Amino acid sequence: MSIYLYRWGKLAFRRKWVVLPVWLLFFLVLAGLGSSLQKPMTDDFSMPNLPSERATEILDKHFPGMSEAFAFDAVTGTYVVGAPPGQKLTDPANRAAIDGLIGDLEQLEIVDHAEPIVNPITATEEMGCLTGQPDPSKCSGAPLNVLSETAPETVAYFSVPFAITDFADITAEARDAAYNAGDSARAAGLTVEISGTIAMEQEMPSGKSEMIGMAVALVVMIVAFGAIVAAFVPIITAIVGLGAATSLIFLSTSVLSVPSFTTFLASMIGIALSIDYALFIVSRYKHELAVQDSAEEAAGTALGTAGSAVVFAGLTVIIALVGLGIVGVRFLTFMGLGGAIAAAFAVLTAITLMPALLGAFGKALFKPKLPLIAQHDPEDDSVVTNGTRVARVIARFPAVTMLLAIVVLGLLAAPALNLNLGLPGEDSLPKSTTVRKAYDLRTEGFGEGSNGVLQVAVDLSETPVDQRAAALDALRDKLRSYSDMDLVTEPQMSKDGAGALINGIPKTGPNAQSTKDLVQSARAAESDLNEQYKMSYGITGTTAIYADIDHVLLSKIVPYMAIVAGAAFILLILVFRSILVPLTAALGFLLSMGATFGATVLIFQEGELGLIKDPHPLVSFLPIMLIGLVFGLAMDYQVFLVTRMREEYVHGADPTDAVIKGYHHGARVVTSAAIIMISVFGSFLLESDVTAKSMGFALAVGVALDAFVVRMVLIPALLVLLGKWSWWMPKWLDRIVPDIDIEGSRLREVQAAQRSVVATPTG
Structure with a gap:
């Protein structure tokens, strides 16, 4: 390989005004195709064959349409309302403010008016829970925190159905409209925050990382080379390599559904590797200039030696990134492929474009030489560098x-x-966001586990009709027996009477290990219940999906x-x-x-x-x-x-x-x-x-x-x-x-x- 790269390096150096235009033409064609044929990218974190999919199948069978709320790209929105200090939401003025909030929401075009918005106070009344001593077995699922021992009736929540179908279709205007609908209630003294995807903004890279990386790389290379011009050559190859890789990814969207975060890893890898590989070759070229008969020979030798190492170093990166595909997670597969494409272009620009650039810059590459920087050539065996001193200590x-x-x-x-x-999840967002405020407010009113309710979908098709009530009671008793389970709701029966939905509220949040252990224990109990009642069930919801992933x-x-x-x-x-x-x-x-x-x-x-x-x-x-x-x-x-x-x-x-x-x-x-x-x-x-x-x-x-x-x-x-x-x-x-x-x-x-x-x- 070293001989082939050596010969190519000399040829590219000598025929620089052929190689550079060819690269420019290739880059422009690829960029043009990528920009013209690019289609919108997708956001899909889903995984196939998760245990939680069993619950989805039961929901689809007995509660048609309900499983759509658990899709990764579903548009959801839950309003969490808090009373002013020292007051209750059931106070007449606060109750009127909630009525006004729901009325304002019903006027929004982004809301699906085919489904009514349920008033949390009215729903709690209908459950018979606004009494002096509400029954925990009936009121654990109430949307008003009537069971709170310290501040009852101070926090409520209700879901809003939105007409927007996909998360990617949520616009800034829709997000603002959803939030601003609570302004009148806020003016009345209530705290109104929103959780769910309707309030989540898509995180876009700020660009600071790339700019800082480039700036630091430039300073490092100036120090390494002792010259300003030479420091810009790796920057050029990085821009070209990353641009070509990104264009190819954009082009692939015309035939594939590519996740939007594919370019994130590609940009990170493309910049860093392109600069690293160019740095390696230019450093070797700098030394070879001092020992070879001509600059052309120096370029060929640098590519034949350092270039060979670059090829195999790049192959290890590509293997590691392509290997992400074995995980079987779509977004990881595409992130790995995007990074591998960027790594491949980093190698390609280093061994094909770099020698032509060395030839184009000629004698000006390492001029003017900066004083007090890179005084010693690490390729010169006659000088003692800091690297030599460290190596001698290690060897001794x-x-x-x-x-x-x-x-x-x-x-x-x-x-x-x-x-x-x-x-x-919502708890990982900045505390200044409405989603995080909603999470914290709901935690304050209902406990942290209320943010990650377990949806237990029950299939009673094989259970004799006269045993279905007993089967559900046995399941609820089993769920309540776990120390990490806070509350278990009454079952919601399907129209066909052969399905049920039970909500279990853990004591801890969706990402807590104790909650994940609770999910595994609840699933493990199915075999015994199935043997006794011919009942099967699946568990889904944020918490269960997190545990599965x-x-x-x-x-x-x-x-x-x-x-x-x-x-x-x-x-x-x-x-x-x-x-x-x-x-x-x-x-x-x-x-x-x-x-x-x-x-x-x-x-x-x-x-x-x-x-x-x-x-x-x-x-x-x-x-x-x-x-x-x-x-x-x-x-x-x-x-x-x-x-x-x-x-x-x-x-x-x-x-x-x-x-x-x-x-x-x-x-x-x-x-x-x-x-x-x-x-x-x-x-x-x-x-x-x-x-x-x-x-x-x-x-x-x-x-x-x-x-x-x-x-x-x-x-x-x-x-x-x-x-x-x-x-x-x-x-x-x-x-x-x-x-x-x-x-x-x-x-x-x-x-x-x-x-x-x-x-x-x-x-």
Whole structure:
């Protein structure tokens, strides 16, 4: 491979005014097709074959249309009303204000007038619950908090049917109209907040992350190259690569239903990888200019060596991202594919566009040279850099540095034992939003579990008619027997009499582990009840769906890691022609992942250090996304750093010297690349959404720990301790594994032959 890339690098450098127009034409055509054929993207977080779907089937059978309220893209709206301090909602003035609120809502065009809006006070009266001592067995489902011991009749809620069918169709005007309908009631002194999708705004990236990432990358590359012009070349390839990847994703919407968040991961990966890969090649090119006979030869050599590493580093990222498809979750599959497309274009621009840009900028690339910056070339073996000093310390005390790295990672990993997962619900929104205020107000009036009611859909088709009442009583008694269940409502019977709907209100919120355990226990009880009464049931609702998704995602982590790590292991055997180097790379990644999970749990779930004022469970898909992304990047740094060590070893250095020299050559570029990644990911902490914050933090910490502790401390220490065994491979395997020559041995032979031909007199 090194020879092919070397030849292409020289050709692209020489024929730059052909390559650049071709790339420009390709980019413009792809961008034009993407923008002209693009269709709207979708928002679909659904998963197939969840246990909660059983309840949906029962609802469809006995309560036609009711299951639509549980769809991910359903438009829902619940108004939560609070009385002024010291008053009750049943006071005449407040009751009149609620009547006025419902009247205002009935005038809105966005409301479905085919269904009446139920007044919560009237409904509570009809249930016989506005008495001195309301019966908990009958009034637990009342929409007015008559059962409150401290402030009864102060909080109420009611649902509003909307004519809008899909969440994506909700406009800002519709959202404002829904909220402003409560203005008259607010003027009367009531608190009126809205929960549900009608009040949720689609979170759009602020753009701060990309801008900060680009800015930091520019500064890092100026420091790395010691020149301003050279720092802009990776920015150009990043813009082109990301633009092309995004255009291809937009183009795919003409034939596929693509989730709108596909471009989120693509932009994150595209910017970071494009800059990283360009940085790696330009750094090598800078050195080759000093030792090669011409700039063209330097470009070819840089692409043949560093470019080979870029190709295989990119392949590890692509494998990790495409592997997300095995989870079986549609939005994760498309996010992975979007990121893989961006990674592929990052590699493509680095090995095809980059050498042409090097040729176009020519001698001006590293001019003017900035004073006091990048004074020492890390490719020059005659100078001692900070990387050399660190490598010598590691080589002198390999066992100590290895143990220190393991202890640090182990201590950070300890909090990961308390990992709790959930989906971003209404409780994770900023406290300033009406949805979060509605959640808190409803919690105050009815308990936190009221925000995640369990809908138990019961099928009595096989139950004898004379036993149906007894069957429902037995089910309700069983549900009430659980210590984490707060209230169980009276069953709502279907018109055919063969179905029922029971609401169970947990004591804790939708994302609490105790609530998820309650769902599992309630489902497990079905077999006994079915055996006795021939009754079957399913459980759905926000809480049940969250529990199902958590279970599915957690169950996929191990097979996902096995497939991705196995594929990457084979790829790294090709790269390093070693068994132990890929093995230590994978084991080191497990340590960095454990430490990353621990740090994220400590800050975002347990609220330590006061960085997060409102701690919550980590979002369910964070672990698998984190594993996929950081694994790919970790293997990038492994390839960038350890290929230089192998290159030195293959060219005659003893194992310890090879580690020191390879570290000397690769430390600056790995450090620069990691800082860029950390800046891009860390900038997501500026977003208001807690999910974006936690993902940005986890990715930034994951890259920092893996790059600076595992790749730059632990792995070099292990290679020193292993000595020549680091590069051992069984002879039988050595014979069947193709030699891809990533270290450029054949390339050097070709260059030496070329020089000898030039030096030979022609007579």
